[in-house]
Amino acid sequence: MSQTQSATAQGCDFLQGNPPKNSFYPEQFxxxxxLMIQAAEQFSRQEVLPMSWRxxxxxxxxxxxxxxxxxxxxxxxxxxxxxxxxxxxxxxLAARILELxxxxxxxxxxxxxTSGIGQLGLILFGTEAQKLARLPHLASGEKIxxxxxxxxxxxSDALSLTTKAExxxxxxxxxxxxxxxxxxxxxxxxxxxxxVDGDKVTAFLVxxxxxxxxxxxxxxxxxxxxxxxxxxxxxxxxxPAENVLHEVGLGHHVAFNALNLGRFKLSSMSLGPARDAxxxxxxxxxxxxxxxxxxxxxxxxxxxxxxxxxLFFAAESMVYRTGAMIDQAFQRYSGSVEDNMxxxxxxxxxxxxxxxxxxxxxxxxIDDALQCFGGYGFTEEFPIARHYRDARVSRIYEGTNExxxxxxxxxxxxxxxxxxATPPKKDGSFVSELAELCWPLLKDxxxxxxxxxxxxxxxxxxxxxxSRGNALGSHALELAKSFENYANIRALEAYQLxxxxxxxxxxxxxVDQQNxxxxxxxxxxxxxx
Amino acid sequence: xxxxxxxxKRVPDPxxxxxxxxxxxxxxxxxxxxxxxxxxxxxxxxAIRLREQGVELAITVxxxxxxxxxxxxxxxxxxxxDSAILVQKQGGMDSLGVAKEIAEIAKSTGAKLVIMGKQATxxxxxxxSQMLAALLGWGYCSCASQISLSGSHIEVRRExxxxxxxxxxxxxxxxxxxxxxxxxxxxxxxxxxxARSKPLEKxxxxxxxxxxxxxxxxxxxxxxxAGKMVQSVPELVAxxxxxxxxx
Ligand SMILES: Cc1cc2nc3c(=O)[nH]c(=O)nc-3n(C[C@H](O)[C@H](O)[C@H](O)COP(=O)(O)OP(=O)(O)OC[C@H]3O[C@@H](n4cnc5c(N)ncnc54)[C@H](O)[C@@H]3O)c2cc1C
Numbered sequence: 173m174s175q176t177q178s179a180t181a182q183g184c185d186f187l188q189g190n191p192p193k194n195s196f197y198p199e200q201f202x203x204x205x206x207l208m209i210q211a212a213e214q215f216s217r218q219e220v221l222p223m224s225w226r227x228x229x230x231x232x233x234x235x236x237x238x239x240x241x242x243x244x245x246x247x248x249x250x251x252x253x254x255x256x257x258x259x260x261x262x263x264x265l266a267a268r269i270l271e272l273x274x275x276x277x278x279x280x281x282x283x284x285x286t287s288g289i290g291q292l293g294l295i296l297f298g299t300e301a302q303k304l305a306r307l308p309h310l311a312s313g314e315k316i317x318x319x320x321x322x323x324x325x326x327x328s329d330a331l332s333l334t335t336k337a338e339x340x341x342x343x344x345x346x347x348x349x350x351x352x353x354x355x356x357x358x359x360x361x362x363x364x365x366x367x368v369d370g371d372k373v374t375a376f377l378v379x380x381x382x383x384x385x386x387x388x389x390x391x392x393x394x395x396x397x398x399x400x401x402x403x404x405x406x407x408x409x410x411x412p413a414e415n416v417l418h419e420v421g422l423g424h425h426v427a428f429n430a431l432n433l434g435r436f437k438l439s440s441m442s443l444g445p446a447r448d449a450x451x452x453x454x455x456x457x458x459x460x461x462x463x464x465x466x467x468x469x470x471x472x473x474x475x476x477x478x479x480x481x482x483l484f485f486a487a488e489s490m491v492y493r494t495g496a497m498i499d500q501a502f503q504r505y506s507g508s509v510e511d512n513m514x515x516x517x518x519x520x521x522x523x524x525x526x527x528x529x530x531x532x533x534x535x536x537x538i539d540d541a542l543q544c545f546g547g548y549g550f551t552e553e554f555p556i557a558r559h560y561r562d563a564r565v566s567r568i569y570e571g572t573n574e575x576x577x578x579x580x581x582x583x584x585x586x587x588x589x590x591x592x593a594t595p596p597k598k599d600g601s602f603v604s605e606l607a608e609l610c611w612p613l614l615k616d617x618x619x620x621x622x623x624x625x626x627x628x629x630x631x632x633x634x635x636x637x638x639s640r641g642n643a644l645g646s647h648a649l650e651l652a653k654s655f656e657n658y659a660n661i662r663a664l665e666a667y668q669l670x671x672x673x674x675x676x677x678x679x680x681x682x683v684d685q686q687n688x689x690x691x692x693x694x695x696x697x698x699x700x701x
Numbered sequence: 702x703x704x705x706x707x708x709x710k711r712v713p714d715p716x717x718x719x720x721x722x723x724x725x726x727x728x729x730x731x732x733x734x735x736x737x738x739x740x741x742x743x744x745x746x747x748a749i750r751l752r753e754q755g756v757e758l759a760i761t762v763x764x765x766x767x768x769x770x771x772x773x774x775x776x777x778x779x780x781x782x783d784s785a786i787l788v789q790k791q792g793g794m795d796s797l798g799v800a801k802e803i804a805e806i807a808k809s810t811g812a813k814l815v816i817m818g819k820q821a822t823x824x825x826x827x828x829x830s831q832m833l834a835a836l837l838g839w840g841y842c843s844c845a846s847q848i849s850l851s852g853s854h855i856e857v858r859r860e861x862x863x864x865x866x867x868x869x870x871x872x873x874x875x876x877x878x879x880x881x882x883x884x885x886x887x888x889x890x891x892x893x894x895x896a897r898s899k900p901l902e903k904x905x906x907x908x909x910x911x912x913x914x915x916x917x918x919x920x921x922x923x924x925x926x927a928g929k930m931v932q933s934v935p936e937l938v939a940x941x942x943x944x945x946x947x948x
Binding site for chain 1: 717732772775776779887888889890891893894896897
């Protein structure tokens with residue numbers, strides 16, 4: 173690496189105490205990038221959303237049909253390299269496109285996995301032959317991929333998995349049950365983690381057609397009913413040795429690096445339903461009249477729109493700031509498997525932070541949106557109840573938010589020891605000041621670590637909001653102020669958890685809630701500059 | 702090879718409610734999303750399908766409008782047009798002005814066929830195509846619901862109140878698109894990427910005529926006043942009489 177390159181941005185830079193000067197924000201998707209984003213939104217609104225009920229009822233063939241239609245338009249291989257049938261577009265743009273494809277969460281998880289963690293292991297670690305054999309079919313949407321790590325008794329503690337693989341001539345014989353496998357019903361190819369010789373975690377590409385592979389019945393879920401979630405049962409499944417991905421004993425590298433990027437993608441996917449919910453609540457509250465007025469005119473309803481707009485703005489600012497940095501990492505390190513691993517790992521902390529934040533914001537926004545519908549929100553007459561059920565799982569999969577919180581704090585500690593990060597320093601915001609104060613007091617208690625994670629997430633959020641606000645001015649600045657007000661109060665709570673001490677919180681910025689609500693109604697959804 | 706011209710107009714998204722400007726001089730469309738006029742998009746789709754049926758065609762999309770209309774032209778290229786021309790014109794132009802510009806482009810590109818929307822959803826004038834036909838002296842058929850090319854003719858079907866009409870026009874000709882002519886395709890990401898390398902030429906208007914009409918005012922339709930409930934027919938009649946609605 174040359175001198176100039178080493179001076180460029182790195183993971184965990186946000187801790188260093190200088191607010192970012194020119195971090196990326198979503199208004200910087202320009203020209204034909206915005207055309208691509210519009211194309212995704214049009215597909216979602218015209219092809220997917222009208223099918224929501226039929227998808228939830230698992231109408232025969234419908235989901236596969238939508239995936240293949242999406243594939244024809246390029247949506248299943250947006251950031252798959254061109255050499256393997258994809259479009260090779262930047263990951264950040266791919267994530268924004270995926271956000272707009274994600275207005276219906278069941279379709280979102282289906283396409284998100286077949287174009288995301290279903291392919292990522294292969295893209296990062298596959299041999300030329302492995303990639304050529306599978307990626308073009310996945311990128312075109314003719315075939316569907318799945319990712320199989322979890323088991324009935326191994327969830328958060330993923331490495332405690334018990335699926336076994338035994339070498340047998342030129343094959344491996346796999347035995348075990350993988351649970352909660354998204355896309356199981358439709359998938360042609362599974363990325364399966366199993367242990368060789370008792371303890372060597374290894375990634376296998378398991379084709380549906382292998383002998384000994386079967387799928388159990390669908391789980392009966394509270395939401396995401398249109399998606400497929402079932403067990404993958406391996407009973408003496410015969411998998412050729414050439415289907416080992418990367419190396420025997422290094423399957424955890426495959427599994428976890430795919431997940432790092434998967435979490436980034438999931439963050440943008442969580443924004444899709446939240447975006448739709450804001451639009452739905454905005455139309456409804458302008459039409460619904462009580463006491464002779466549209467309910468959108470009541471202060472407490474306006475407060476909800478102001479809050480939805482603020483949280484969406486913050487999540488969006490954080491997600492696409494991160495995506496642009498991930499793209500830079502892939503430009504810096506690209507080619508060998510080691511390079512890919514380095515690039516996928518570089519922003520692992522940021523990926524966990526935005527996963528936690530976006531998925532929590534998704535639920536908060538949808539909850540507020542549902543409240544605007546009153547009793548009708550509690551019925552299936554409007555799509556908001558479905559959004560409510562669907563959103564719940566975002567905080568559970570791809571690492572629960574508890575696991576992600578602990579992971580990100582531990583990872584920063586490790587990076588500090590390796591000289592790849594500094595402890596948090598204040599950058600001008602109150603939140604960052606608290607982060608700096610709390611960090612040295614941190615011990616091994618989970619409760620304190622969780623609070624620390626919150627401080628860091630809020631610090632990243634405040635930075636991202638100001639950076640976008642300063643670049644765009646006016647409404648964006650107003651939203652940045654509004655987020656800082658919110659962040660300060662939450663930071664106070666976290667600070668008290670870590671220190672047990674009181675602290676004086678700064679005077680809130682003056683924010684016109686009604687004006688923020690108006691912005692949402694004008695945009696028919698979250699504000700965009 | 703036949704050159705086809707498809708004029709596409711940048712219009713405010715027809716599905717979004719717009720408000721008049723406070724001074725009544727027009728509509729407030731400053732922050733409104735813009736689209737290709739839906740009838741023009743149908744016209745473009747029909748042109749692309751002619752090519753997909755195996756006729757050798759070169760499709761040029763043209764827009765007369767502000768620099769932002771490049772967005773709509775890019776979309777046209779992404780759908781499948783081969784090249785684009787933007788006639789840069791800020792501010793208004795009336796139908797005759799538009800027809801004159803398209804006529805120039807038709808001549809300079811050697812177009813043999815112009816397919817365009819029957820009207821634009823912003824001002825609903827429905828005049829530019831007829832004026833263009835008069836200026837060029839070409840055959841003309843409005844409101845096509847189906848088209849096909851055969852040799853030097855274009856065969857057109859149109860739905861009328863009294864039944865389906867079939868018209869055969871010799872090229873060069875002008876045809877306008879009705880709603881059912883073709884359902885526009887979704888733009889695909891590979892199409893958008895391909896469009897990056899397709900030519901988009903910018904020109905200045907050839908004519909500089911004054912707009913020949915003046916907008917007096919643009920107002921919202923007044924909202925309906927609350928009605929009044931009556932109990933019986935005689936009461937209704939009495940009420941209507943008192944309003945002067947019946948005598
Ligand atoms: C709809 C759906 C789709 C899914 N799709 C897939 C898929 O495609 N592929 C796949 O491999 N998996 C998938 N999963 C599985 C998912 O990743 C797991 O459910 C998740 O990792 C949690 O594991 P678990 O359910 O066993 O919960 P557990 O690990 O048992 O956790 C239960 C609770 O304890 C908490 N907890 C556990 N350990 C700790 C700890 N150390 N510290 C603090 N708290 C802790 C958790 O945060 C959680 O709140 C899916 C799950 C669902 C519901």
